[in-house]
Amino acid sequence: xxxLSSAWNVxxxxxxxxxxxxxxxxxxxTTIEIAVLGLVIGIILGTLIALVKVMPKxxxxxxxxxxxxxxxVGFFRGTPMVxxxxxxxxxxxxxxxxxSDAVVVxxxxxxxxxxxxxxxxxxxGIQSVDPGQLEAGRAVGLPFWPAMLKIxxxxxxxxxxxxxxxxxxxxxxxxxxxxxxAVVDLTKAFKSIGDATxxxxxxxxxxxxxxxxxxLFVTYLIKLMERRLRRNERTV
Amino acid sequence: MKKLISILLAxxxxxxVALTVASCSGKEIYLGVQSGTTGQYxxxxxxxxxxxxxxxxxSKGYSNGGxxxxxxxxxxxxxxxxxxxxxxxLAQKVAGIKVIDVALTEEEYAxxxxxxxxxxxxxxxxxxxxxxxxxxLDAIVAAYATGDxxxxxxxxxxxxxxxxxxxxxxxxxxxxxxxxxxxxxxxGIDMEIAAYIxxxxxMELVIEDMEFDSVVSSVGKNNVDVAMAGLTVNETRKEFVNxxxxxxxxxxxxxxxxxxxxxxxxxxxxxxxxxLAEQAK
Numbered sequence: 405x406x407x408l409s410s411a412w413n414v415x416x417x418x419x420x421x422x423x424x425x426x427x428x429x430x431x432x433x434t435t436i437e438i439a440v441l442g443l444v445i446g447i448i449l450g451t452l453i454a455l456v457k458v459m460p461k462x463x464x465x466x467x468x469x470x471x472x473x474x475x476x477v478g479f480f481r482g483t484p485m486v487x488x489x490x491x492x493x494x495x496x497x498x499x500x501x502x503x504s505d506a507v508v509v510x511x512x513x514x515x516x517x518x519x520x521x522x523x524x525x526x527x528x529g530i531q532s533v534d535p536g537q538l539e540a541g542r543a544v545g546l547p548f549w550p551a552m553l554k555i556x557x558x559x560x561x562x563x564x565x566x567x568x569x570x571x572x573x574x575x576x577x578x579x580x581x582x583x584x585x586a587v588v589d590l591t592k593a594f595k596s597i598g599d600a601t602x603x604x605x606x607x608x609x610x611x612x613x614x615x616x617x618x619x620l621f622v623t624y625l626i627k628l629m630e631r632r633l634r635r636n637e638r639t640v
Numbered sequence: 641m642k643k644l645i646s647i648l649l650a651x652x653x654x655x656x657v658a659l660t661v662a663s664c665s666g667k668e669i670y671l672g673v674q675s676g677t678t679g680q681y682x683x684x685x686x687x688x689x690x691x692x693x694x695x696x697x698x699s700k701g702y703s704n705g706g707x708x709x710x711x712x713x714x715x716x717x718x719x720x721x722x723x724x725x726x727x728x729x730l731a732q733k734v735a736g737i738k739v740i741d742v743a744l745t746e747e748e749y750a751x752x753x754x755x756x757x758x759x760x761x762x763x764x765x766x767x768x769x770x771x772x773x774x775x776x777l778d779a780i781v782a783a784y785a786t787g788d789x790x791x792x793x794x795x796x797x798x799x800x801x802x803x804x805x806x807x808x809x810x811x812x813x814x815x816x817x818x819x820x821x822x823x824x825x826x827x828g829i830d831m832e833i834a835a836y837i838x839x840x841x842x843m844e845l846v847i848e849d850m851e852f853d854s855v856v857s858s859v860g861k862n863n864v865d866v867a868m869a870g871l872t873v874n875e876t877r878k879e880f881v882n883x884x885x886x887x888x889x890x891x892x893x894x895x896x897x898x899x900x901x902x903x904x905x906x907x908x909x910x911x912x913x914x915x916l917a918e919q920a921k
Contacts, residue, residue, distance in 0.1 A: 586849060599816070600821050602733045
């Protein structure tokens with residue numbers, strides 16, 4: 405295993421002695437930043453879209469809104485994330501004549517993409533709540549929106565939390581493509597170590613480990629949250 | 641109706657299976673290249689570049705030369721075609737491979753400048769000319785040949801508010817010795833020339849590290865001023881950028897396993913191509 409120990413020496417030199425860990429830490433931060441902010445935008449957008457989709461369709465404005473949402477969800481679910489990033493950064497931004505930080509573009513595209521998926525998760529969640537709940541709220545005199553926001557949505561969030569956690573994990577892992585628009589994320593940071601040394605085993609194994617630890621940690625947090633939300637339930 | 645659709649679907653599936661089988665049984669041999677580089681066009685043939693392609697061979701693109709060589713050792717590609725300097729760097733650092741020291745092409749590296757900034761093009765050309773006469777350029781190239789006196793540096797942070805005080809350079813830092821990451825710093829011949837130019841211009845240098853395929857098309861967008869990525873001058877790229885005068889004469893070379901002796905007698909590109917043609921039969 406002489407080659408492995410020399411691979412370790414090369415890796416150690418790039419990572420520790422020459423300060424590669426700074427890039428890796430920055431990359432880790434960028435990865436988390438894009439995934440977290442992307443999810444926040446996604447949840448806000450997704451909830452709005454889901455609400456439009458479940459609203460009673462007796463108003464022409466709602467019908468038009470629903471069609472727009474369908475087109476949006478169709479586009480963002482029907483094209484790969486990389487293509488959306490490239491379109492956004494290299495086509496749309498120059499066309500609009502604005503320049504922006506690539507990380508900001510990545511966050512927006514991830515938010516839009518995640519919004520499309522979260523909208524479907526949310527819709528399923530809202531529809532999983534017994535319609536009687538909304539009717540009861542309306543019966544005691546609550547208008548549609550307060551009844552929705554105070555009675556239906558809180559219950560649906562509890563139902564969709566595992567799926568939402570899943571979406572977050574997917575987002576974390578999908579950030580590995582942002583180097584296409586010159587963002588240095590976790591993957592890019594470890595890749596450049598391999599590219600500088602031509603030793604790929606250690607950088608890639610370490611990279612996988614970092615993602616794994618990150619996702620396991622997130623899974624643990626979601627579990628804690630679920631437990632907290634189940635406190636009011638009857639134990640069987 | 642349903643029957644018709646199912647028959648159609650079955651036919652499509654059968655056809656796709658047949659096509660897959662046919663494409664696998666084809667006699668094509670793969671040569672590893674770095675995606676989007678001259679080597680890829682050289683292997684596959686391209687009108688704009690004036691390359692006929694290598695008959696019986698097809699390219700397999702990797703995100704850098706190191707991975708292409710790793711896959712050659714795995715047996716997925718027969719040889720690797722890559723630029724001279726990266727090829728020699730690879731042979732130095734990776735065990736079990738060697739470079740066939742025959743220039744397959746003649747090409748010139750230059751920087752690609754934003755078409756909307758003719759003043760920047762003129763000033764970079766002036767600085768390059770000064771670097772050539774003063775020996776500063778040779779000194780940088782020599783430093784990377786010996787490994788002595790290389791000066792890695794940290795990139796600035798891009799700030800759209802300071803766009804006219806920053807020189808934003810697009811590159812793909814996976815192309816040693818022209819551009820690569822040395823720990824958390826940037827190093828390489830192109831990178832040090834970039835640092836020299838930025839200093840002369842009195843601007844802050846910002847390096848944007850991206851995939852090679854995106855480098856040329858990124859120029860002129862999102863404040864990127866110049867592409868510096870071991871770019872070979874060619875007609876297609878001229879549609880996107882204005883090239884500076886060239887700063888390096890390069891060539892494509894073949895990287896083969898160390899125990900390969902087939903190319904020992906080769907003196908010219910024709911000899912190498914003749915051996916390749918023989919093996920494709």
